[in-house]
Amino acid sequence: MSEALQTWSWFVRHPGHRLWDPTAGCGVMACCPNPPELRWILDVVVTVLPPQDARTLHKQIAALDELW
Incomplete structure (x- = not known):
């Protein structure tokens, strides 16, 4: 969970995040994250906490989502 949250945070803060192309990249989360996959992981984690x-994590995710 923490890796997914850190990667989502890095991704949405990275200046090139708007250039994400689902057909490009190596598929390694730390290098070329897949935004829908990251959000799915985080959503699943919220449901089991x-x-x-869950409320605390949801607030963190919502703040990051505003950057997306």
Whole structure:
């Protein structure tokens, strides 16, 4: 989970994130992340966390989503 959150944070803050092309890249999350896959992972994690932890993570993700 922390790797997915760190990668999502890095990705949305990276100046070239808007140039993402689903047909390009190596497929390695740390190098060429797939945004829909990252968000899916984070959404799954939110659903299995205890309610308070889920709310905290959801707020973090929502703030990052604003950058996307």
